[in-house]
Amino acid sequence: MILTGLMVSRIFAPEPAAASLRLSWVKAGLEKCGARMRVLTTRPPAGIEAEDAPEITRVPVIRDSEGYVKGYLSYASFDIQAFLRILVSPRQDFILVEPPPTTGTVARVACCLRRTPYFWYAADVWSDATEGMEVPGIVKKTVRALESFAIRGAQGCIAVSDGVAQRIEALGARRVRVIPNGADTEIFTPEVEPLSDADRESMGIAHPYFVYAGTASQWQGAELFARAFEIFWETNPSVQLLYLTRGDAVAVLEDVAARLKERADSRGMNVQPIIVHSTVSPQEAAQWQHEAIASCVSIQPGVGYDIAYPTKALAALSTGTPVLYAGVGPAAQDIRTHELGLTVAYDEHAVAHAMTQLEQRNSEGTLSQTWDEDRLHQWVVDNRSMKAAGEQVAAFIAESIIEKTR
Known part of the structure; x- marks a missing residue:
């Protein structure tokens, strides 16, 4: 038929x-x-x-x-x-x-x-x-x-x-x-083409970075990561945060980014600590996610989306990148149960502390030992x-x- x-x-x-x-x-x-x-x-x-x-x-x-x-x-x-x-x-x-x-x-x-x-x-x-x-x-x-x-x-x-x-x-x-x-495991894979020096320069990325790739609307509360990064950056100025996003929260993100840029300038640092860039193609997003320290994902509690499962978490995992998850939702349970990253409360200080843990493992070279990229990708292939x-x-x-x- x-x-x-x-x-x-x-x-x-x-x-x-x-x-x-x-x-x-x-x-x-x-x-x-x-x-x-x-x-x-x-x-x-x-x-x-x-x-x-x-x-x-x-x-x-x-x-x-x-x-x-x-x-x-x-x-x-x-x-x-x-x-x-x-x-x-x-x-x-x-x-x-x-x-x-x-x-x-x-x-x-x-x-x-x-x-x-x-x-x-x-x-x-x-x-x-x-x-x-x-x-x-x-x-x-x-x-x-x-x-x-x-x-x-x-x-x-x-x-x-x-x-x-x-x-x-x-x-x-x-x-x-x-x-x-x-997640589209054929686009989001650890085998993506590496970013070139020109790619990084055009984006303004000069240091290891966290990434937030996806919509930044009210229910996600993506501004949490920018505010947490302000705290984290005080003791980790050689790390950046990259947003590939659009949505209601962009204006707030840009305000925080401008404030932190002024702080960097006052210290004579020629760097943009937080970069807010529009969304890119899935293929390009996969490249940026794959080379990040971790991918930031959140669900803000109490705004009607507590049962949501953000696919941006799956996309990041499929590239072999661990997830820093803040807030509520079934994704948090999967990340904890299957050791796919770190989960914290929807709180600036909790996120900043998790960023510190992740950056420490990245600088020590143990990040990939804890979260093997092939294991993370295979979990998505097998389950999502x-x-x-x-x-x-x-x-x-x-x-x-x-x-x-x-």
Whole structure:
């Protein structure tokens, strides 16, 4: 049985994001199963070129100042087009829908009119996250209602963790399959091309460094590492912190970086202790992660994302780099249990102390003895491969469609 399917998502490769890589592997998994897939997504932000592909439709949308499709106006600019295109496009055997809940809502209505089953990809729970934000109560109720509406209409839901599965079941999900997020172990590998002296010079890296590679939004609390680094840097001025990021926290990061730069200048040090750079391609991110002392990852507690599993941790581990994890979430348990790095409370002094431990091992040459890069990479291959996750999603959708047609 050859299935036809449509993926509807406001984000897709080559836009640099974990969701882009995840959905690319899901598409590959479905095609490997014999499905004929199409994708409806957005044109990538300025500066990113997308190769022409006949099966991918990219529509223009409104992006925010950071280049994200984020906020209700941005969402609407995609959702309206998604609704109309689902209505007029050739009928599909199924549609796979990526959040936000507004996209899920219009997809449910359009799929109902077309009598097409759809699946909901729950990478997180938006209404829980909204509860931790300082927004009016009516907004929180609306987001929860929209998310529940999208989830209840789905033939099946993919949840990235047991915690997410429990939450979407409480919102009305009928059939849930837990398929954890993964890393692209073919891009993120210890075998990446080494950084050149020119690469380091152009980035401003002159010393060993920690890296934060990924989105810096409210729920991650990435500014914690910059503030902790201020403390750490006082006794470790020959170490740098590199952010490859975009998001809500960038302005705060730049303020801390400027403050620390002034301190370095006052001491006659020609160095930028904290470098804040925009996101780069996955291939380039893998290079910077691989050569870092450790990769910084955080989940800020109490803002609605305590059950999230940040894929940036998996990407770093897959390059063979240990993770310095601050905060809460299931990733912390994996890192502790399998000795994949250090975990600390979401606290500046705790992070600074962990940085000191990691730098000491790096300067002594014992870092790789404690966290062998091949072992870290193999753990991701064995437990959190994005390729395997994509194939599991494909199998779940295929079996669900086949069961319905019996």
